[in-house]
Amino acid sequence: MGKKYKKAGKQMNKKELTERLMLLFREKANGSLSLKYIFAELHLVTHPLRRLCMEILLEMVDDDYITETDKYQYRINNRGVEMKGTFYRKSNGKNSFVPDGSEESIFIAERNSAHAMNNDKVRIAFYAKCKNRSAEGEVIEILERANDTFVGTLEVTKGYAFLVTENRTLANDIFIQKNKLKGGKTGDKAIVKIVEWPNRAKNPIGQVVDILGRTGDNTTEMHAILAEFGLPYVYPKAVEKAAEKISEGISKEEIAKREDFRSVTTFTIDPKDAKDFDDALSIRKLEGSLWEIGVHIADVTHYVEEGSIIDKEAEKRATSVYLVDRTIPMLPERLSNFICSLRPHEEKLTFSVIFQITAKGEVKDSQIAHTVITSDRRFTYEEAQQVIETKEGDFKEELLTMNTIAKALREKRFDNGAINFDRYEVKFEIDEKGKPINVYFKESKDANKLVEEFMLLANKTVAERIGKVSDKKKAKVLPYRIHDLPDPEKLDNLAQFIARFGYKLRTAGTKMEVSKSINRLLDDVQGRKEENLIETVSIRAMQKASYSTHNIGHYGLAFDYYTHFTSPIRRFPDMMVHRLVTKYMDGGRTVSEQ
Template identity: 35%
Template sequence: MDDLKREILSLFEADSKYTLKAIYKALKVKAKDEKRMVRDAIRQLLEEGQLIRDGKGYYHSAESSNLVAGTIEFSRRGTIAFVTTDQGQEIAVPVEFTSSAMHGDKVLIEIVGKWRNLPMGKVTRVLKRGKEKIVGVFEVRRTRGFVIPDDPKIIYDFYVPIECINGAKPHQRVIARITKWPRKGKDPEACIETVLGNVDDPKTDVPAVMAKYDLTDRFPDEVLAELEQLPDDVRQEDIDGRMDLRDEIVFTIDGEDAKDFDDAVSIKKLPKGKYLLGVHIADVSHYVKENTALDKEAYRRGTSVYLLDTVVPMLPFKLSNNLCSLMEDKDRLTFTVEMIIDEEGRVLDFDVAPSVIRSKKRLTYTIVNRLLEGDQTIERALGKQITDSLKMMHELSLILRQARQKRGAITDIEGGEVEVVMDDKGQVVDIVPRKRGPAEILIEEFMIRANETVAEIFHNAGLPFVYRVHEEPDPETILQLKEYVEALGLKVKFPKTMHPSILQKVLELVRDHPLRSSVEKLMVRSMKRAMYSFTNIGHFGLASYAYTHFTSPIRRYPDLVVHRLLKLYLRQGNRFTEKQIEIYSKLLPKIAQHCSKRERIADEAEWDLLAMKKVEYISRHMDKIFDAVVTNVTRFGLFVEIPDKLISGLVHISTLDDYYFYDERKNILVGERTGRIFKIGDTLKVRVLRADKIAGEIDFELVGEEERVDKRVSRK
C-alpha cells in the first residue's frame, strides 16, 4: 500500500490535478480489484492530508497548495486551538476559525496569516474524527438532556435525544457514543451507552479517565490466544547460550506497591577503586516477537498507564507480572549491561549480553533507605552480602551523580510527585508529597548510566536507532523563568547560550525556599518535552549526547524495540545489513512518533486523575484554613499553592478587599485604597471557595487577621 501511495503522489509532480478516472488511466489500472486498491490508497492519502479533493471532484497535492493537514488540539479554556502536522509544524487556529472540528480531529487547514510567532490557520475540512465516544456529566436543561464533556478541550455540549438517555439521571457520569457531529447552528448529538454513577462517587473517576483517553485493561482474543502458547515458567531451552548469573548477588529495588519488576542490579568492587556494575533488564523481546498479535497490541498501547492503584498494562499480566517480572528466587531471562566504572564515574569498559538471573531479594525503596540511614534491624534482616552490596551501590551512585553534575546535568528536580492515600472505599484521606531518598537516586543513576551506554553503541556505530531526546528550551520561556527567579530576590546570570548547569544552579539556590516546587514546575514548563526520536539531538536535561530507554521493556514499547535492535546487532557481529538499515530507517521514525504520542496521552490521563483526587481531598476540607504561598501574579488574581499538599488554585481578584491594579513590570498587584501589595513568594492564609472536580480547578479566598485589619483600615 505504501508503494502505491508513493506512486499516486508521484503523478502530481507532473500535473497539478487529477480526477479519479484520470488517476486510473495514468496508473494503467483496469481491473476492479486494482481500482479498489487505488481508491483505498487515495482515501488514506486524504486522511493523512497529503491529497486534497476540491468541490469539482479534482484531487490536488497538498504540497502544491496553501493547505496543510494535522491534528487539532484545543486549549483547556477553548479559546485557541493548535494544529500539529505529521512533520511537527505547529499552526495556531483561533476558535472562530475551527469550523466543526473537535479536539483530536485530523483536519485540513489553510494558512491565512500570523498569530504571535506562529502561522495562523483556518480549518477547511475535517479529514478524520478523533473520537467516537465522550465521557461527561448528564444534565437536563429545559426538558432537554445534554452530556457536558469532562474534557474542557471539547467545546461542545452534546444533545441526547430522549430515546438515547438509557436510564441516566441528572448529575451522573456517563459514556456516550457520538451520533451526530457539530454543524452550523446545531448541537452535536450523542447516545448514552454506560452510566458510571453519581459525579461525586470516587469509584467513577478511574473508569471515566480510562474512557476519556480510550484506555482498556482488556486484551483482544487473538492476543489471549497467543498468550496461551507461552510457557508458564522459564525453560532450559530458553536459558541455553545465555550468560548465567543465577549465582550472583542480584536483587530488585522498587516501590512498595510495584507488581512488575523489570530491572535488577548487582555490584562488585574491583582493584584500584573500580566497580563492576551490573544492570539486568527483563528480556521481554524473547517472548514478544515482531508482528505477532502481542506485539501489535503492545505497539498500539505504547506504554503502561498508572492510574493510582489501577494499572492499564502494555502487556498482559502473565508477562508483566509473572514470566517477564524479575521475581525473587525465580529464574528469569534478562538483558545485562555490565560496566567497569572508575572513581570519577567514567565507564572504562562494558559488556552487553542476553543473560539469566535469579533475584536474591525483592527490596523496596523504604527498606533500602532505612538501611542506608543506619537501621541495624534492617541490616541484620538482609544479611551481610546484600547489605555490603547496597552500601557499595550507594557509594557508586554518589560518584555517578557527582560526575553528572560536573558535566552540567540537572539532578535536583523532585518532580512535584505526591502520594494519594485512600481508604477502603476509594475516598482520598490525605495527599502527601513524595520525597526521593538515596535508594531512589541509586536506581535512577544506574538506569541512566545503562541507558547511555546502550545509546552510545548505536550512536558511535551510526546505525538506525530509537533515542530519547530533549531539545534546548526556547529563549522566551527561559526569560520567563529568569523574571520569576528575580522576583524571588535571587540573582542568576542567564547566558545567551543556555546550558543545563545554569538551571541546576537555580535549583540549588531554591533548595530550602518555600517556592521550590513552583520554580521546579516553571522550569519543567520552560523546557521542551522529552520524546522519542530517530534522530539523535542529545538530551538537554541530562547533559547527555546519546540517551535511550532500555531499562523498562515491560511498560514501554521503545525499550522493547531497543532490545530487539541490540540483539540483532550482537547476533550479526556488531553490524546491520544494508537491507536492515533501509527497513529500520523507514520504520523507526514512525515508532518514535507513535510512542511519543502514546506517552503524552498516558501522562495526561495520570495528571487528570491526580487533579480530580486533589479536588476531592480539598472538597472535604472546605472550612479548613491553609497556609499557602503565592506562586504567580496575574491581572485576574493570585495563583497559590499549599506546600504541604502541592495543591494549587486561584485567588480571584474579585474576592480581594480592594480594587487592585496589576503592575506588569514588577509582576505585582497593588491595592488602590490600602496600598497593599501582593507579590510572588508571599505567604497567605486561604480557605476553599470553590472546588470543581470535573475541571480539576480550585478557587481560594483570603482569610486571617491580616486581611481583617486591612478591611478596618479601608473603612476608616
C-alpha cells in the same frame, strides 16, 4: 463608543451593524448584494441606520474587505482563499485555526465554526481584515474528526436522553434516542459516540458505546478518566488469551545460550506497591579495586513476538499508565506481573548491561548480554534506604558499596553539566474504597538515586555501543532519547522572572556554563518558600525530551548518547531498543529509520 440607533424598539451601534454586515456577506459570498437588498435583509428602515450602513460599506471597501462591483453593488473579497489546518475550540468561544505548516492562528467565531470540535482537521475560508478587526475565517469543511467519543453522565427522560459532558470544548449536551442507550439510566457514567451533527441543530446526536457504571463509584470514575483521555480501561480478551498460552518455564537449552548470573548476589529495589519488577542489580567483587555491577532488565521481547497480537496491543498502548490506586499495564498482567517480573527466588530471563567499575565510578569495561538471574531479595525503596542510613540489614555491604559508586556517578554527571531537577513527588494514601485519606510529599533519597544512576548508566552505555562509531562508519539506526538545548527566549524570560525574587541566571555562553548557572539557581532556592515555583518555571524553560533516530544528545543529563532500554515492561520504545540491539548483536544489518 459610537452612536446608537433605534431599530424596532432596540438600539444598534456601529459595531453591531458591522457584525451583521460581515455575516451577511459571508452567507451570500457567491454573489453581489445590492444596497436595496442589504437594507431589506437587515431591516434597516430608518434614515440614520441606512446612513450608518453606507458609511460602514465605504469603510469595508477601503479596507478591501468588499468590492463595489457596480453602483451600490457589493461583493466580499478573498472568499476563494482557502486553507487546511487544525481547529482549536476554546470554552470562552475564542476559537482559532492554525494552518498546516504554520504557527500563526486565525480567529474563528462560534457562528462560523460549523460544529467543528477541538483538534479537528478542517478547511476554512479566510476573510480579509476589516477596519479595527483581526483577520477571521469560516470553517467550510470538516476533513477529519479528532475525537467523536465523549464521557459524561446520562440524563434519561420519558422520550429521549442526553449525555452531559464535563469536556469544556464540547459545550452542548449530546442527544441520544432511547433505543441507543444500551440500557443506560439516569446517573450512569457512559461513553457516547457522536454519529451526526446537523448543520442547523444545536445538539449533536449520539449513541452509547459503553456504560462505565454509577457516577461517584471509584472504579467508574477511574475508568471515566482513562476513557476521557483515550486510554484503554479494559484489556482485550483475545490478548489475555494469547498471554495465557505463553509458558513461564525456562528450558536448559535457553539457559545454555545465556550468561549465568543465578549465583551472583542480585536484588530489586522498587516502590512498595510495585508488582512489575523490570530491573534488578547484581554485584560481586573482582580483583583489585574493581567491582562488577550488573543491570539486569526483564527480557520481554523473548516472550513477546514482534507483530503478535500482544505486541500490537503494547504498541497501541505505548506505556503503562499509573493512577493513584491502580496500574493500567502496557502488557497483560500475566507477563508484566508474573512471567517477566523479576520476582525474588525465581529464575528469570534478562537482557543485561554488566560493568567493571571502581568505587570512584570509573567504568573500566562493559558488556551487553542476554542473561539468566535469580533475585535474592525484593527491597522496597524504604527498606533499602534504612539499610543505607543505619548500615544494618540484608546485603548491607553490597548496598553500601553500590551507593558509594552511584554517588560518584552522580557527581560526575553534574560536573559534566547535568541539570539537577530533584523535585518532591506528591503521593496519596487511599482507603479500601479508593478515597484519599492522606496526601504527602515523597522525597527522592539515596536508595532512589542509587537505582536511577545505574539505570542511566545502562541506557547511556547501550546508546554508545550502537551509536558511537568511527568517522568512516555509519551508525546503525536506534531510537535515541534526545533533549535539545533550552530555547534562548525562554531562558531570558526565566531570568527576568527570577530577578523579581533576587536571583540571577546566565543565559548566554557555553552549554556547560548555562547548565551550571541553572544548577546554582536550583541550589540557591532549595528550602525557600519560592523553591517549588521557581523549579516549576525552570522546567518549563527547558525543551521537552523526545525520541528520534537522529541523535543530538541529551542536554538535561549531559550525555552525548542516550536511549531507553531499562523499562520494557512499561514502555514500548524500550522493547524496540531490545529488539534492535539483539539484531545488531547477532550481526544483523541496520533497519530503516522509518
